[in-house]
Amino acid sequence: MSEEKLDAVDVRILTLLQSNGRIKKVDLAAAIGLSLSSCWDRLQKLEKAGYVRGYNTEIDLARLIKTELIVTTLSLQYHTSAHFMRFEQVVKNIPEIINCYAVGGGIDYVLQIVARSIGHYQEVIDDLLAREIGISVYFTYVVTKTVKRFEGYPLAELLEYRSPR
Numbered sequence: 409m410s411e412e413k414l415d416a417v418d419v420r421i422l423t424l425l426q427s428n429g430r431i432k433k434v435d436l437a438a439a440i441g442l443s444l445s446s447c448w449d450r451l452q453k454l455e456k457a458g459y460v461r462g463y464n465t466e467i468d469l470a471r472l473i474k475t476e477l478i479v480t481t482l483s484l485q486y487h488t489s490a491h492f493m494r495f496e497q498v499v500k501n502i503p504e505i506i507n508c509y510a511v512g513g514g515i516d517y518v519l520q521i522v523a524r525s526i527g528h529y530q531e532v533i534d535d536l537l538a539r540e541i542g543i544s545v546y547f548t549y550v551v552t553k554t555v556k557r558f559e560g561y562p563l564a565e566l567l568e569y570r571s572p573r
Contacts, residue, residue, distance in 0.1 A: 414459075414567065416564075417440060417442065417450065418450060418454060418459075419563045419564055419567055420439075420440055420564075421436065421440060421447070421450060421451060421454060422454065422459060422460070422563055423560065423563050423564060424436060424439055424440070425451075425460065425463075426559070426560030426561065426563075427559065427560055429463040429464065430463070433447065433448055433451070436451070469522070473524065474524070475522050475523060475524060476522070476523050476524070476525060476526055476528075476529060476550060476551075477520065477521070477522055477550075477551040477554075478520070478521045478522075478523060478526075478529050478548060478549065478550055478551065479518065479519070479520055479521075479548075479549040479551060480518070480519045480521060480533070480546055480547065480548050480549070481515045481517070481518050481519075481546065481547045481549075482515065482516060482517050482519070482543055482544075482545065482546035482547070483514075483515050483516045483517075483543075483544050483545050483546075484516050484517075484541075484542045484543060484544060485542045485543070485544035486542055487516075491541075491542045492510070492516075494541055494542070495517070495541045495542060495543075496508070496510070498536070498539055498541050499517075499519070499536075502532065502535075502536070504521050504522055504523055504528075504529075504532045505519050505520070505521050505532070506520050506521065506522050507519065507520040508520075526550070529548070533546065533548075
Protein backbone atom coordinates (compact mmCIF):
# COMPACT_ATOMS: atom_id res chain seq x y z
CA MET A 409 0.00 0.00 0.00
CA SER A 410 2.92 2.37 0.56
CA GLU A 411 3.31 2.68 -3.20
CA GLU A 412 -0.43 2.73 -3.84
CA LYS A 413 -2.36 5.96 -3.73
CA LEU A 414 -4.68 6.29 -0.76
CA ASP A 415 -8.34 6.64 -1.57
CA ALA A 416 -10.96 8.72 0.24
CA VAL A 417 -11.90 5.81 2.52
CA ASP A 418 -8.29 5.37 3.66
CA VAL A 419 -8.05 9.10 4.33
CA ARG A 420 -11.28 9.00 6.34
CA ILE A 421 -9.95 6.09 8.43
CA LEU A 422 -6.73 7.97 9.17
CA THR A 423 -8.63 11.17 9.98
CA LEU A 424 -10.90 9.38 12.45
CA LEU A 425 -7.96 7.62 14.08
CA GLN A 426 -6.24 10.96 14.64
CA SER A 427 -9.15 12.23 16.70
CA ASN A 428 -9.76 8.94 18.52
CA GLY A 429 -7.03 6.33 18.46
CA ARG A 430 -9.03 4.17 20.88
CA ILE A 431 -12.10 3.97 18.68
CA LYS A 432 -13.58 0.47 18.61
CA LYS A 433 -13.11 -1.24 15.27
CA VAL A 434 -16.86 -1.75 14.95
CA ASP A 435 -17.45 1.99 15.51
CA LEU A 436 -14.74 2.88 13.01
CA ALA A 437 -16.32 0.61 10.42
CA ALA A 438 -19.76 2.14 11.05
CA ALA A 439 -18.40 5.69 10.79
CA ILE A 440 -16.70 4.86 7.49
CA GLY A 441 -19.62 2.85 6.13
CA LEU A 442 -17.71 -0.39 5.66
CA SER A 443 -18.15 -3.89 6.96
CA LEU A 444 -16.07 -4.70 10.02
CA SER A 445 -13.82 -7.11 8.10
CA SER A 446 -13.27 -4.68 5.20
CA CYS A 447 -12.46 -1.82 7.58
CA TRP A 448 -10.13 -4.07 9.61
CA ASP A 449 -8.29 -5.17 6.44
CA ARG A 450 -7.80 -1.56 5.36
CA LEU A 451 -6.60 -0.52 8.82
CA GLN A 452 -4.08 -3.37 8.94
CA LYS A 453 -2.77 -2.41 5.49
CA LEU A 454 -2.42 1.24 6.57
CA GLU A 455 -0.55 0.19 9.71
CA LYS A 456 1.70 -2.26 7.84
CA ALA A 457 2.52 0.39 5.21
CA GLY A 458 3.61 2.79 7.95
CA TYR A 459 0.84 5.36 7.65
CA VAL A 460 0.03 4.83 11.33
CA ARG A 461 3.13 5.33 13.48
CA GLY A 462 1.47 4.53 16.78
CA TYR A 463 -1.36 5.20 19.17
CA ASN A 464 -0.72 7.76 21.89
CA THR A 465 -2.55 9.23 24.84
CA GLU A 466 -2.87 12.99 25.17
CA ILE A 467 -2.28 14.05 28.78
CA ASP A 468 -4.03 17.09 30.27
CA LEU A 469 -0.83 18.52 31.71
CA ALA A 470 -2.64 21.43 33.38
CA ARG A 471 -4.48 18.95 35.63
CA LEU A 472 -1.15 17.59 36.85
CA ILE A 473 0.98 20.70 37.26
CA LYS A 474 1.14 24.36 36.33
CA THR A 475 3.59 24.79 33.47
CA GLU A 476 4.88 27.42 31.12
CA LEU A 477 5.12 26.88 27.38
CA ILE A 478 7.97 28.80 25.84
CA VAL A 479 8.90 29.19 22.18
CA THR A 480 12.59 29.82 21.62
CA THR A 481 14.21 30.75 18.36
CA LEU A 482 17.94 30.46 17.98
CA SER A 483 20.82 30.55 15.58
CA LEU A 484 24.10 28.72 15.63
CA GLN A 485 27.44 30.42 15.29
CA TYR A 486 28.66 28.04 12.60
CA HIS A 487 26.62 26.59 9.77
CA THR A 488 28.29 23.28 9.07
CA SER A 489 26.72 19.85 8.96
CA ALA A 490 28.76 18.78 11.99
CA HIS A 491 27.55 21.74 14.07
CA PHE A 492 23.92 21.16 13.12
CA MET A 493 24.19 17.43 13.90
CA ARG A 494 25.85 18.11 17.27
CA PHE A 495 23.17 20.64 18.26
CA GLU A 496 20.33 18.34 17.17
CA GLN A 497 21.73 15.37 19.08
CA VAL A 498 21.92 17.42 22.30
CA VAL A 499 18.38 18.76 21.85
CA LYS A 500 16.97 15.25 21.35
CA ASN A 501 18.15 14.36 24.86
CA ILE A 502 16.57 17.27 26.75
CA PRO A 503 13.08 16.18 27.83
CA GLU A 504 11.75 19.70 28.37
CA ILE A 505 12.28 20.45 24.67
CA ILE A 506 9.09 18.95 23.30
CA ASN A 507 9.48 20.09 19.68
CA CYS A 508 12.43 21.32 17.66
CA TYR A 509 12.22 22.48 14.06
CA ALA A 510 15.12 23.33 11.77
CA VAL A 511 13.92 26.30 9.71
CA GLY A 512 15.09 28.42 6.82
CA GLY A 513 15.34 32.18 6.99
CA GLY A 514 16.96 34.42 9.55
CA ILE A 515 17.14 31.79 12.31
CA ASP A 516 18.21 28.17 12.44
CA TYR A 517 15.81 26.50 14.92
CA VAL A 518 12.48 26.96 16.64
CA LEU A 519 12.02 25.09 19.91
CA GLN A 520 8.97 24.51 22.07
CA ILE A 521 9.92 24.06 25.68
CA VAL A 522 7.67 23.09 28.58
CA ALA A 523 8.85 24.08 32.05
CA ARG A 524 7.52 24.28 35.60
CA SER A 525 8.26 28.00 35.67
CA ILE A 526 10.22 30.72 33.90
CA GLY A 527 13.06 29.97 36.32
CA HIS A 528 13.02 26.32 35.26
CA TYR A 529 13.06 27.42 31.61
CA GLN A 530 16.12 29.56 32.35
CA GLU A 531 17.83 26.52 33.87
CA VAL A 532 17.18 24.58 30.65
CA ILE A 533 18.61 27.40 28.54
CA ASP A 534 21.59 27.86 30.86
CA ASP A 535 22.32 24.13 30.59
CA LEU A 536 22.03 24.32 26.81
CA LEU A 537 24.44 27.26 26.68
CA ALA A 538 26.88 25.57 29.07
CA ARG A 539 27.21 22.64 26.68
CA GLU A 540 28.96 24.99 24.24
CA ILE A 541 27.22 23.62 21.17
CA GLY A 542 27.55 26.78 19.12
CA ILE A 543 24.46 28.83 20.01
CA SER A 544 25.17 32.41 18.95
CA VAL A 545 21.85 34.05 19.80
CA TYR A 546 18.44 33.03 21.13
CA PHE A 547 15.11 34.74 21.68
CA THR A 548 12.45 33.70 24.17
CA TYR A 549 8.68 33.99 23.69
CA VAL A 550 6.37 33.04 26.55
CA VAL A 551 3.07 31.58 25.36
CA THR A 552 0.27 33.49 27.10
CA LYS A 553 -2.68 31.75 25.45
CA THR A 554 -3.17 28.80 23.15
CA VAL A 555 -5.46 29.94 20.36
CA LYS A 556 -5.39 26.71 18.37
CA ARG A 557 -3.66 23.49 19.20
CA PHE A 558 -2.72 20.54 17.05
CA GLU A 559 -5.54 18.02 16.84
CA GLY A 560 -4.48 16.11 13.75
CA TYR A 561 -3.41 16.82 10.22
CA PRO A 562 -6.03 18.10 7.74
CA LEU A 563 -5.61 15.03 5.55
CA ALA A 564 -8.62 15.54 3.30
CA GLU A 565 -7.58 19.11 2.51
CA LEU A 566 -3.90 18.30 1.98
CA LEU A 567 -4.67 15.32 -0.23
CA GLU A 568 -7.39 17.27 -2.03
CA TYR A 569 -10.18 14.84 -1.23
CA ARG A 570 -12.40 17.74 -0.31
CA SER A 571 -13.29 20.68 -2.52
CA PRO A 572 -11.57 24.00 -1.67
CA ARG A 573 -13.43 26.48 0.50
